[in-house]
Amino acid sequence: MTTQTIRKILTRDFILGSSAQFIFMMAFYILVPTLPIYLARSKANETEIGFLVGIFFVSALVFRPFVGKALQKIPEKTFMIAGALLFALTSFAYLLAPPFWPFLIVRIFQGIALALFHTASFTLIANISPKAHWGESFSYFFLASNFSLALAPPLGMFIVNRSNFSVLFLICLGASLCSLCIAAKLGRKQVAPLNPSPTGKDSFLNSKAVPPSIISFFTMITWGALTAFFPLYALDHGVSDPGLFYTCGREIRVRSIRPAYADSIRLLFEAFFRKFLPKDVSLQGRIVGWTSSTGLIFGNFNQPGTCRINTPRGCNMAVRKAAFAAIGGFNGFFRGNAWGFEAEFGLRMARAGEYGRFLGDAAVLHYEVPAGGLPKSNDIPAPPETVSTYRESDVPGAVESRSCVEAFDPSHDFNAPGKKSPHPSLQERRMSRSFEESACGPPGESSREYVAATKCPNS
Numbered sequence: 380m381t382t383q384t385i386r387k388i389l390t391r392d393f394i395l396g397s398s399a400q401f402i403f404m405m406a407f408y409i410l411v412p413t414l415p416i417y418l419a420r421s422k423a424n425e426t427e428i429g430f431l432v433g434i435f436f437v438s439a440l441v442f443r444p445f446v447g448k449a450l451q452k453i454p455e456k457t458f459m460i461a462g463a464l465l466f467a468l469t470s471f472a473y474l475l476a477p478p479f480w481p482f483l484i485v486r487i488f489q490g491i492a493l494a495l496f497h498t499a500s501f502t503l504i505a506n507i508s509p510k511a512h513w514g515e516s517f518s519y520f521f522l523a524s525n526f527s528l529a530l531a532p533p534l535g536m537f538i539v540n541r542s543n544f545s546v547l548f549l550i551c552l553g554a555s556l557c558s559l560c561i562a563a564k565l566g567r568k569q570v571a572p573l574n575p576s577p578t579g580k581d582s583f584l585n586s587k588a589v590p591p592s593i594i595s596f597f598t599m600i601t602w603g604a605l606t607a608f609f610p611l612y613a614l615d616h617g618v619s620d621p622g623l624f625y626t627c628g629r630e631i632r633v634r635s636i637r638p639a640y641a642d643s644i645r646l647l648f649e650a651f652f653r654k655f656l657p658k659d660v661s662l663q664g665r666i667v668g669w670t671s672s673t674g675l676i677f678g679n680f681n682q683p684g685t686c687r688i689n690t691p692r693g694c695n696m697a698v699r700k701a702a703f704a705a706i707g708g709f710n711g712f713f714r715g716n717a718w719g720f721e722a723e724f725g726l727r728m729a730r731a732g733e734y735g736r737f738l739g740d741a742a743v744l745h746y747e748v749p750a751g752g753l754p755k756s757n758d759i760p761a762p763p764e765t766v767s768t769y770r771e772s773d774v775p776g777a778v779e780s781r782s783c784v785e786a787f788d789p790s791h792d793f794n795a796p797g798k799k800s801p802h803p804s805l806q807e808r809r810m811s812r813s814f815e816e817s818a819c820g821p822p823g824e825s826s827r828e829y830v831a832a833t834k835c836p837n838s
Contacts, residue, residue, distance in 0.1 A: 388516050392507050392566050396459075399561040400500045401523035403463060406470065406554035407493065408531035409538075409547065412610045417544050419611055420659040423478045431478065431486055432607040436599075438490030439497075446498040455503040459562040462496025465489070467555035473548040496558075503565070540732045543657035625698035625728065627668060627691040628741030630680040649677060659687045667737050668692060670722045683739040689729040690722045695743045702733055 418428045446458060469489035476485045501520075508516035538547045649666050652675065660669045666677035668688035680692050706727055709720070725735060 384512060384515070387509050388512055388519065390507060393504065393516070393520075395561055395565050396500055396503050396507075397520055397523045399459060399463070399558045399565075400520070401527050402554050402561065403466070403496055403500075403558040404524050404527035405531045405534075406466060406551045406558070408528050409535040409551060409554075411535070411606050412532045413535040413539050413544070413547060415607055415610045416539065418478055418482075421478050425608070425611075427479055428611070429607050431482055433603065434483060435486045435490040435493070436603060438487045439494040442491050442494040443498050446494050447502070450499060450502050454567070455499040455506070456562060456565045456567075458495045458499035459503070459565070460559055462492045462494070462499065463555050463559035463562060465492035465495065467552050467559065470548050470551035470555055473551075474545055537732075540734070543659075545657075625691060625696065625702065625733075625735045626741070627680065627688055627697075627735055627737050628695035628743065629682065629737075629739045630692055630695055631742055631744050632681060649679075652677070657687070660689075662686050662737075662739070668725075668735070670726055676722050680737070682737075684737075685739060686737050688725070688735040688737045690725040691735055693721050695741065696721075702728070706731060706733070 415428050415432060418431060423431070450458065466489060469485050469492060472485045472488075473482075476482045504516055504520045505513065535547060538550065650664070652671065653661055653664075653666060656666065656669060656671065660666060662679075662682040662684045665679040665682055667680060667682055667686050668678050668690045670676045670690045676690060678690065678692060680695075706724075709724055710727075728734065
């Protein structure tokens with residue numbers, strides 16, 4: 380291909396159209412692996428997920444012929460701007476529309492946006508490229524879609540793992556508006572009048588387009604099934620699952636030392652801050668185990684169900700040995716109480732993209748006392764029966780735990796290098812037994828792959 384031919388193809392409008400296509404498809408492909416995960420975390424079942432993913436392409440399929448017909452009279456630039464604007468609006472609507480029906484409506488309109496932009500962009504390239512070099516022109520133009528397909532899915536998973544879905548949808552909004560601005564810079568082009576059909580009738584269908592359409596149908600039906608359910612399949616098998624690096628079970632407090640009015644204040648406090656946190660960190664309206672970017676620590680581990688956490692509770696926790704070693708273990712020089720100690724570990728894991736998973740079925744009974752802690756003897760007396768409001772039989776699989784925080788010697792500096800806990804092995808032994816009995820690890824995994832996560836500094 381000569382330099383002169385390349386110059387004929389890579390015109391100003393060709394470069395602008397390819398750039399707009401690249402950014403628009405980035406906004407589209409970034410949702411391919413992440414949207415099924417978002418729907419699953421929003422409690423949608425597999426049937427609803429398949430329908431909500433598929434309806435997008437159905438609406439695009441239905442509207443493409445009408446867009447193609449209208450392009451005979453209206454410039455491509457107009458449809459590209461309209462498609463990018465509609466895609467931006469629907470991306471923002473994801474923040475407000477819960478599954479099922481509100482989300483379904485948003486997906487239908489976003490499919491229309493794809494039909495508007497995608498059909499118009501390909502028509503633009505066909506109209507501005509020399510007919511003798513259509514093959515070269517479209518090969519260059521397809522690079523925009525290929526590059527976006529290669530970059531957008533991993534970028535979407537990175538955003539979800541490091542932030543939340545609200546940020547993801549806002550990035551889609553920004554990318555769509557950026558594509559709109561580029562499309563708006565396309566030159567003005569008059570639509571050439573079409574020669575009338577010999578039969579006097581215009582048809583949506585052309586017999587020459589049927590064979591490639593059938594091939595494309597079978598290709599895309601396979602791709603559609605994979606994109607809808609492969610992300611969920613991968614998560615179920617531990618691929619890039621932020622919930623399989625460490626787990627934390629349910630803690631049922633038999634006796635609480637917190638005054639009754641404190642819970643009412645906590646509910647109001649959490650209701651406000653929950654608006655600024657990811658949706659998948661709460662259960663029954665309570666933030667389970669999360670430390671915000673401002674340093675606020677939330678912990679409500681007496682909840683059924685499962686969710687993502689970045690702050691574990693060490694009394695019922697397990698962590699993968701490989702992940703524990705890679706992160707450097709616990710910080711032996713940390714200064715602060717037990718909550719801060721656990722939060723610091725969880726935040727270091729989160730910065731590496733490794734989050735925890737709360738498992739409400741793995742429960743322990745916690746007898747909380749105002750002071751003291753774990754004795755230096757293996758003989759731990761049972762608390763008085765008068766304070767017991769739960770029994771092991773009340774919660775299937777629950778393990779009775781009477782170990783609170785360890786009683787430290789005030790004169791012992793645990794932050795000094797080389798210092799050890801006076802009795803770390805006792806606490807480690809008791810916690811390891813609880814983890815094995817409560818099956819805190821993921822189903823099907825051997826408990827030997829996990830180590831006890833509550834250990835004294837430097838132990």
